[in-house]
Amino acid sequence: MPKNLVIVESPAKAKTIEGFLGKDYLVKSSYGHVRDLKKKGLGVDVDNSFKPEYEVSPDKKKLVKELRDHVKKAETVWLATDEDREGEAISWHLEETLNLKNKDTKRIVFHEITKDAIDRAIKNPRKVDYRLVDAQQARRVLDRLVGFELSPILWKKVKPSLSAGRVQSVTVRLIVERERDIQNFKQDVRYRVTGVFSADGKTFKAELSKRFSTLEEAREFTESCADAQFAVSDLEVKPFKKKPAAPFTTSTLQQEASRKLGFSVARTMSVAQKLYEEGKITYMRTDSLNLSDTAVKAAKAVIESQYGAKYSQSRKYTSKSKGAQEAHEAVRPVDMAVSNAGSDTSEERLYDLIWKRTLASQMAEAELERTRIKIVLKNAGGKFEDLHFLAKGEVIKFDGFLKVYLEGTDDEDTDEKAEEGLLPAVKAGDEVERISVRATQRFSNHPPRYSEASLVKRLEELGIGRPSTYAPTISTVQKRGYVVKEDRDGTPRDYKEIVLDKKGIREETKTENTGVERSKLFPTDIGIVVNDFLVEHFERILSYDFTASVEKQFDEIAEGMTEWTRMLKTFYKSFHENVEQTLEHSDRATGERVLGEDPKTGKPVIARIGRYGPMVQIGSAEDEEKPRFAGLRKDQSITSITFEEAMDLFKLPRKVGTYEDGDITAAVGRFGPYLRHKGAFFSIKEADGDDPLTIEEDRAVEVIEAKRKADREKLIRQFDEDPDMQLLNGRWGPYLKAGKKNVRLPKDADVEKLTYEDCVKLAEAAPAPRGRGGKAAPKTAAKKTPAKKTAKKPTKKTGSKK
């Protein structure tokens, strides 16, 4: 029996370390926190110095029992959780739940998982740092107080089941405010003039130093170019250097994987997790830029052997990001000599990105030369005499790290970038030949909407959230219905262009597509209403520097300058007062907007948030007659719906026709537009060209028949012995449905040959449906589903797939 028990946070780490430590050491994992504030109720005794009420998390009960058994058998327990606030707290919670006070217990830390680092740690044990633990308790309790006092206000004043918190509410605020900036954006229209010139046998492009604000000016200038002479007035050649980007942290990994691989933040994390578990990369939830000496050396060796010594330049990077706790290394390959790894394409691509980024960070600067050629009009007349064309060129003299990797950009203004390429060898005074000049109408762009990754970047800049929470936070604000991730098709826009070339001058009108958005974050009506309510009543919590300011106080607690309950007392006094005031004195927040007057009754038509979401109503609750209600469709918003669109909604439900002696009606429900026929529902989709307001009888019958056909094909076989035992065709191939239980078939099963007895056996062997039945089941299931795609609502497909 090993005499030593080592406890770390992650099982993959445990495995690696056990290899380093030998057979006197048993290494186990705590799987993160084992204890937390109790789930039910506030979990904090506010009147008793904020005493936290802790409980072993339900999913950790079994683990804690196992750990207790191991503790009994061990002589010494080594608490080797991460060296940050949370890690220290995990050690303390272990100390408490495993009764380690009377045991020989040592606290050790290391930032990199190398044999040296671990041996060193074992030689330098310390005690749990209770000041750091107190800082964590303050953080934990503050978050609970904020979350569990703000959320109920929303249930009362806006809609049940909503949530608010220090991190998520500010996240929503960023998205709502960006959307407002976009709404208020004043577009600027200018004429951008580019010329194509020729000299020394090369043609090159140059842009005019001024953009004209009117078509007339642009035309006048272009005309003046027709007979003008062009000459080089100035030539500037400047060397400059480019530095490689630092190794990956969680946040930069998410950004680059989004830019270069098109991965969502959640996808990046789950692919990285697999690489980590396979031992290919270091820990993926980190804010550290640090590389171990071993890694730096290994990178150097790879660079020297593959590219030569002059490409190598070892560097240390230090973090600039707010609140970085640096318990781990940067995200890097475990073994730099392995240039390909991963068990599927996603893993391979992500590994490649991490490998290149890490390698590049240890490579030499790139040396470049920037050339600027100024070209003037020699005889264009006084009016344009101050203007010149500027040609920009960039030449790589020594590629350095660029040989391997260049960081992507979020820049969407590709059109604003001048072509950068090889320029002719000219000198001041040389004449150049004008090939063509074109003045193109350009429109300024509104600020870009956030993508998941650019939002993470912003959150990190503000010091809000942690590497382990970026992905979950983005999923939470979408799950609550505050934010949706969507594509938007662009709309065509005409623009004018004046062209001067060999054939003379002409004016053209062209069309471009504008406003295309791919996987961008948009606020919903609920998101906007909740945000405005919170910003109005809880300015401090919602301010962008709130987290930074409490973090400073947590640091003071960690340094022993402030007592943690004192800090909470000060915070809670004003916060709680604010909560009570708001509960008592604020109005319901509905985002109400009066759209017009119903011509039939003269009553007001109002758009607002109702109990079930955005809706429109005619008349008000105080009227004698009940108001009429209609829910908004998914693509509509209370902030923008017009009177006409609202009135259309009241035309539903609408009778479409009859079929098989039953009425067909069309309407829009909780899950979108649908048809109803003899009690059955048939979803219709706008994507198929179907609209509940206009769909006709023939098409409706088609939809009904298509659904029936799909349902028929769904059933492969049914058994006489038990009609509840069915073999069905599902999204992932055939499966067995035994009563309420869905059973996966063995991979090699021959569906045609399965007997009833086989099926009974399979059904018995399969685990019971999760959630122990009852109404809790679907909820538990929804909760456990990892942030797949942009899981918004439980939108199930009703078998209409082809």
Added chain:
DNA sequence: CAGTGAGCGAGCTTCCGCTTGACTT
């Protein structure tokens, strides 16, 4: 799971950070 939206009242919802599986119809 689908046309709800008053009002009553019970019981429920909710936070952030640390970590992985289990499992999807």
